[in-house]
Amino acid sequence: MEHHSYMVGVRRHLHRNPEVSFYEFDTTEFICRELEKMGLKPERPLETGCVALIEGSKQGKTIALRADIDALAMEEEGEIKAEFTSQKTGAAHCCGHDAHTANLLGAARILCDLKDQIEGRVVLVFQPAEEKLPGGARMITRSGILQKYGVDEIYGLHTSPGYTPGEVAVKPGAFMACTVEFEAELIGKGGHAAAPHHSVDPVVMAAQAVTAFQTVVSRSTDPNEPAVLTVGKIEGGSAHNIIPERVKLKGTVRAFSMETAREIKKRMEAILEGVAVAAGGSYTFHFDEGYPAVVNDENCTTRLIQVAHELLGEEQVITMKNPLMAGEDFAFYQQEFPGAFFFLGSGSDEADSRWSWHHPRYNVDEKALITGACMLAGLILIRPI
Ligand SMILES: [Zn+2]
Ligand SMILES: [Zn+2]
Secondary structure, eight states, rough: OOHHHHHHHHHHHHHOOOOTTOOOOHHHHHHHHHHHTOOOOOOOOSSSEEEEEESSSSEEEEEEEEEEOOOBBSSSOOGGGGGGGSSSSBBBBOSSSHHHHHHHHHHHHHHHTTTGGGGEEEEEEEEOOSSTTTTTHHHHHHHHHHHHTTOOEEEEEEEEESSSSTTTEEOSEEEEEEEEEEEEEEEOOOOTTOOGGGSSHHHHHHHHHHHHHHHHIISSOOSOOOEEEEEEEEESSSSEEEOOOOEEEEEEEESSHHHHHHHHHHHHHHHHHHHHHHTOOOEEEEEEEEEEEEEEHHHHHHHHHHHHHHHGGGGGGEEEEEEEEEEEETHHHHSSSSSSEEEEEETTTTTTTOOOOTTOOOOOOTTHHHHHHHHHHHHHSSSSO
């Protein structure tokens, strides 16, 4: 209970003082101070965020536990959060990373108290910039600090409004999608709307491209592998009687492997080229690979489920049928180390916390912090079967 009120205090402090991706300076100072109070020596491999090591008393594996610490560039809403609402304009913890940080600090306190029971070592990763490319996880992984500690496995969690406090949800294999952002421009020749024969109309080219894009997932990718291609924004034109010079298409591709995403890219490029050649225009195409897919290691997932069963009871542990098409930069760790990511139920009517991630009213039922800290500490303290 003492740990719970500590975590609630931390979460509310961070919630009041959110900092957006790559600017988590005060947040990092705060976390470092808390870790130092526990007798730990945080290291800072990047400008923001930190990593700390807890040495156990016996030999064993080195397990990394990760929390992301950044807030979103947005304004928040919701009366229930009035007591600890964001004090900053243009920044708010509407993805629960305040709770993730509080959870990992809570777990760290439990683990420091029970150090003599730890077999192996624990690497606490307070990662910046989950919300923004290139992704803090990619930068931490590239910094080499986790390799230096010889991390054997890594675990992480995300609060989820879809499950209630006390519940966790997990699944082996594909868990969250890889996320790609694309931008295409169709370039024609502007002119008078009444004289299309003297123009090359990029509006028509864009319409053809958007329609043909619909065949990419339906005709060119493996039906057993989920994928999405969405054009989310069309920009072009200025008036009803002008054929514009160019039209921009912006959108996202989601898949469960970068190979599939790259196949989709090839098909999109072929369509753009075909449309442009047929119309007598041209095109540009940028395809920015964002985060890879979160794919949970079988053994790590089995371990996670074992710990969850022991701590929470079988009925509280949900095995998800399908992965989510949303992305997470935790995927970068999994490219280097076996790991598993899970959802921590945080949705309830009392806490008005059933709103989706990134909604201005997004909130976390703070009861979830107990489950989260127990799970993280349990992964270290509970003996494998
Ligand atoms: Zn988010
Ligand atoms: Zn998030």
